[in-house]
Amino acid sequence: MTPGAPDGPPRAKVSRMSGTGSPSYRERNSTADRALDILLMFTDTQLVISGTAVAERLGVARSTAYRYLQSLASSRFLEEAPGGGFRLGLRVMEIARLARRSYGLSEFALPAMTALAEDVNETILLTRRTGELVVCVDLAEAGTRAVRISYERGSTLPLNAGASALVLLAWLPEEEARRLLQSTDLHRFTPATLTDVDTLMKRLAHIRRAGYSVTRGELDPDVMGIAAPVRDEQKQVVAAVSIAALASRVFPEAEAELARKVRETAQEISDRLVAVGG
Amino acid sequence: MTPGAPDGPPRAKVSRMSGTGSPSYRERNSTADRALDILLMFTDTQLVISGTAVAERLGVARSTAYRYLQSLASSRFLEEAPGGGFRLGLRVMEIARLARRSYGLSEFALPAMTALAEDVNETILLTRRTGELVVCVDLAEAGTRAVRISYERGSTLPLNAGASALVLLAWLPEEEARRLLQSTDLHRFTPATLTDVDTLMKRLAHIRRAGYSVTRGELDPDVMGIAAPVRDEQKQVVAAVSIAALASRVFPEAEAELARKVRETAQEISDRLVAVGG
């Protein structure tokens, strides 16, 4: 495409745009966006990427892709991988530390979460929503379990499954929650996953009344979760605290007691947030 | 609508470049670089920044700065802070998780580090060098100390002070280590900090022979460290493992025994790295 012949049609107004089907480029800062897009090409299964592959996925010439790559590498967002290609650089870890601090959550939350983790002997998560995704901001693990639910900081979770996601949605304005769910494709992770928007909305109303959420096997068949909201000074829900446990370890009769503890912990974190004036 | 008539002065031909003294812009991808530079404006004391401030520091018009900010916000590298301004977004934490995985270190290192932390009852760090900086990639803390050395993933350390930095430099080609030290301004953190390149180079040679480094009060007056190198398949030093402890807790007579344990742990991590074929 875009033949370089100097005799072509009188300057066809073909915009640069990504060739791979990204719907609406041409808006905003396309150059800056492409640099950022390179950072988004990395996934759990694609930890190293070559310059040629970047050019292809960006739909630009190789020389152009390498210009981007050099920008990213010279600010250490990327580094050259041993054996060719590029991988994410340490700068990413540096600013992630600052990101975590920005939310003003972890410093107050972690002690309370650790206490809860030891009390109930399960993994405790602190999550926040960003767009159509839930991200694990912090976690505390109990030491004495052979089988552990393993998440990490930065792990992402879907919007339609898992106790945390439901809490984060439940305290959003109804129409916003509905809009979010409708604009996301609700993947079915297990037979128990809810994928119908109306059913989900009813669930959210129920959670709002109860003050917490419980899910069983909706994201992973063997896992259950109990989550409660964390609020800031303005009473806005800014995060969720949750227990993630092997479903078989938690009998339904025990849920209420665990829920009480999760809510207490969430309240404690909220209180500290307000006390300092997040 | 109907924006003002284009009547301004004939627009002097001033090159764009950063106005704040950044020596050589105009090279590479200045647009992409500026977007990345915005991400670098955040520090521990500057967790939120306004659009106007970004425009000023970038040396561009406000409308231009906001275009960048929108690019960064729509890919969730930034988010609007409650009460105005922008802060780092959750996307940063997402890709930081991938960055950590890229190095193939943590998954093998953490178990060994945790064991060491419990054994010696001190904080254990895993660090890597990036340019003129050392970054903490992972850490393990001992649970039973009232006074703890507190680092986090993503914390940065200088090149001329601290046991880890010296190890990371010691196994670099001599001329590269010298070049790095000469191009960095070696800050004096305490009276014990080494700031002379030749003295440092001699120190590095000593460390190379010993196989580990010990520092006392060179970065923080109350802290001491012992570090050893982690090697990959090609025997390249790719990281350092270190103990960071209150100096008053570790008597000089105990250093040798601790050093032995740190070296063992570093070796164990190296072995696993090779076994898997990092």
Add this chain to the structure above:
DNA sequence: GCCTATTGTCCTGTAAAACGAAACTCTACT
């Protein structure tokens, strides 16, 4: 040994994208 494929680098003229300026909205403060 020769061939091909792949990675990364550099250069140049041209076309497209990013730029500054200014008008405008909104909220908060006084």
Add this chain to the structure above:
DNA sequence: AGTAGAGTTTCGTTTTACAGGACAATAGGC
């Protein structure tokens, strides 16, 4: 009401980033 600051939008201009192609170095296939 009036000021100050944040954030948004539009527009014509020109600066910047683009594609294409030539180049070096490395790694495998035969």
